[in-house]
Amino acid sequence: MSNLFPTYARWDVTPASAKGTWLTDKNGKNYLDFTTGIGVCNLGHVPNNVKKAVEEQLEQFWHTSNLFQIDLQEEVAKQLTDASGLDLVFFANSGAEANEAAIKLARKATGRTKIITFIDSFHGRTFGTMAATGQEKIKIGFGPMLEKFEYVPFNDLEALQKAMDENTAALMFEVIQGEGGLNAGDPVFLKQAEELAHNNGSLVIIDEIQTGIGRTGKPFAFQHAGLHPDIVSSAKGIASGFPLGAIIGKKELAEAFSPGSHGSTFGGSPVSLSAAKATLETIFDESFLTNVEAKSAKLFSMLEEALSSVPQVKKLKGKGLMVGIEMAEEAAPYIPAAREKGLLVLTAGTNTIRLLPPLNVTEEEIEQAVSILAETIKEQVTAKA
Ligand SMILES: Cc1ncc(COP(=O)(O)O)c(C=O)c1O
Known part of the structure; x- marks a missing residue:
């Protein structure tokens, strides 16, 4: 048993x-x-350059806490901001935690509460990200969901227009819905959706947890459609199998994530970051x-x-x-x-x-x-x- x-x-x-x-x-x-740990081992299993980087870090130090200046965090943050065109990074341990951070940041930065997501989306298994997910089956038996999430059909601009209101903090979506069935956002729709959100004073959060880190042929899938998100979430392939998640956001959001507002003991672990640095050096080339x-x-x-x-x-x-x-x-x-x-x-x-x-x-x-x-x-x- x-x-x-x-x-x-x-x-x-x-x-x-x-x-x-x-x-x-x-x-x-x-x-x-052809599963690579569900889109995680983007360089295959046990890639030599990542193994070497991790082994070197294991000889140096494993964990200190986020009270210290961690050079590797700055270095990987620079790789992520350079590749995405965004400015600032917060490190977490997983995809759900990255999305959780994105939702918290969007609410705090806008002073609004509603988040719009799409039907058949998948954003994670925590209470916040489960509420964000547009699939009923993953919510069964877990009681009342976190409030103020609204789901609209993917690629339906009219439905999105109806849902968008003065309390909308963010529109959050995957460019290609991974768990939901590989449903792609129409590039024209995505561009219009982004414009609608921005004209409404709402943020655009793109969940690149499955589509990012080179998976679709660009560093991030939003780059195929020429989008300009405010926050991008990343995890899975970012560190070749070591636990790491991240949000990458615009510098205008910095104030909402001031000291004491959010954190994680293990987020930005030096060991995971050594894997991330070597992974991103290869993939973002x-x-x-x-x-x-x-x-x-x-x-x-x-x-x-x-x-x-x-x-x-x-x-x-x-x-x-x-x-x-x-x-x-x-x-x-x-x-x-x-x-x-x-x-x-x-x-x-x-x-x-x-x-x-x-x-x-x-x-x-x-x-x-x-x-x-x-x-x-x-x-x-x-x-x-
Ligand atoms: C698009 C997307 N968002 C979020 C998640 C959740 O990531 P994690 O399992 O690392 O919490 C996943 C995982 O499959 C995903 O595909």
């Missing part, structure tokens, strides 16, 4: 080691890992990101070629190396079937198979994954016919 709360429907795979795109379980079976675009083009075209004749496949979705295959039916049964053949993939929403390979995945690994996936999908479809 397990001594863990059963919060996760765990797979029957016990990792023993992992390197690059490959994971080996304790029985010695090798898997091609222009030629690295150009390569992500090239790998993405290869993955999309190979999937198109392999799956276009399968009637159960409705369409391909996503951007960069955040890729979805929307099925005409539930995607869940395909996941263990692919795993059986040595390929790890995820679902997103109900009907989408989600691929989140490392950003430095090789062309051969892409070919191998597409071949396993196409075989899996075709076999399942034939078995049901």
